[in-house]
Amino acid sequence: MTSLELGVPFLDLCAVNGELQSDYELAWKRVLNHGRFVGGPEVGQFEDSFAEYCEATDCVGVASGTDALELILECLGIGPGDEVIVPANTFVASVEAVCSVGARPRFVDVLPDTLLIDPRAAAAAVRPSTAAILAVHLFGQMADLDALYGVARRNALVLIEDAAQAHGARLRGRRAGGIGVAAAFSFYPGKNLGALGDGGAVVTDDSALAARIRCRADHGRARSDRYCHAERGRNSRLDTVQAAMLSAKLAVLDNANFARRRVMDRYRRQLPPWCLPVATHPDAESVYHLAVVRVRRRAEVTAQLDRHRIGWGIHYPIPCHRQPAYGEFGESLPVAEQAAGEILSLPMSPVMTDSQVDRVCEVLWKVPT
Structure with missing residues (x-):
């Protein structure tokens, strides 16, 4: 069989990750040696590096991109009685997160050329119950956040970035994750910045919001007293091994x-x-x-x-x-x-x-x- 007769895989994750095998092995050995598989130092190191990469101030590692979206919505106080504008052309996790917090999705159409959320359609969809616009960056390209931010500002809405497919993307010189009130990232293995399992992160310039999300994602535990659960939370943490592997991949x-x-x-x-x-x-x-x-x-x-x-x-x-x-x-x-x-x-x-x-x-x- 000649090279021209060979098939082409849709995504060869073995080859993608194989290039980093030695880096992964070193990272694994470090984690294995200190044994802090949850909350180890590699988590904070990755969070700091990824926040800087996104040109934002804070990053909170969580268990998945879906959790990241849910936690953003929850900690912004969006829930029953609220509507969130969502493009119809997106992965189901975008709307799943909206419904999980008790809010209602308000679907809007997309632009015919880029297939990203249409800012005019978003503006036309605003109602008294609208609380937020979810700007989904799809296929690796950012939605028109300048236009969407204008819609949000005129109507006192929050603008949230679903950046699960846009690690490193830019629009008019600004990086995905550094424009909306907060951005949700997924580290599902097939993503541009993919882990060796599941994972996600919230990136934001709002340190108070980041602190609320960090608390909620760690069983509602108070930062000053790990035995005090200040609010009802959940278990949604980026584990140490995944953080270590993501740091290796972030470098390239x-x-x-x-x-x-x-x-x-x-x-x-x-x-x-x-x-x-x-x-x-x-x-x-x-x-x-x-x-x-x-x-x-x-x-x-x-x-x-x-x-x-x-x-x-x-x-x-x-x-x-x-x-x-x-x-x-x-x-x-x-x-x-x-x-x-x-x-x-x-x-x-x-x-x-x-x-x-x-x-x-x-x-x-x-x-x-």
Whole structure:
């Protein structure tokens, strides 16, 4: 079998993490030697480094990106009787977090070029019960936070960033995580900054909010007395091993994101004309968590990819407002609904080779037109 006949994985996590194997082994040995698997020094070290990376003042490591969103909403006092504006085109965790705190999602449509939340739609959706806008940075690109911040400010709303897919992304020079009142990050293994298990973080410039989230995530424990539980909390902590591994990966994140841009640039030069990459805002610096294109006959395209062992995904085939669990909040949102039938995620990772990108494009050119 020649190299051109080999398949291409959608995401080769073994190769991604293999490049850091020696760093991981050293980090593991350090944790093993001190034995503080929960709350060890590596957690604080990672939190400080990631806050600085995001150009923010505080970071609180938690158990998952979903927990990060829930804790932000809870500690901002958002709950029953409140509405949160959420784009329909997002992973279900965004709306899941809103409902988990007792608030109601108010779904809005997305922009037809970037498929990110439409600021005009967000402005039109504001009602007396609206408490917040959840700006989801999708596919590695930041939503238009300047426009959304204007909507939030005019209506006395809080602006929250769902940055689960945007580690290191920038818009007009500012990093994801450093603009809204707080940002939620996921460290799920497939993310640009992925752990070797689950994990998440809240990043914010509001130190009082960070302290409330840290307390709530650690069983409501008072900082001055670990035996005093000042409020009802939960167990949502980033463990020491994951923090140590994330620190190793954070050190090379910018290089990895640069490699993703190189892959996406090569796709753009070689994809057939009917295979249209989702647009990037001219003021945005995407980190291409996903390589998303739009195609008309997706079933035929994916069948062709399958025949040649090319990995693919769909992010996301059912918009959140059409999911059975959230149907009560649904309404017609035509841009998100049309895009759901056309989007296709191609293989993407920082370790993809030129020949792998070329192979994907070669297979796509063979789809009958």
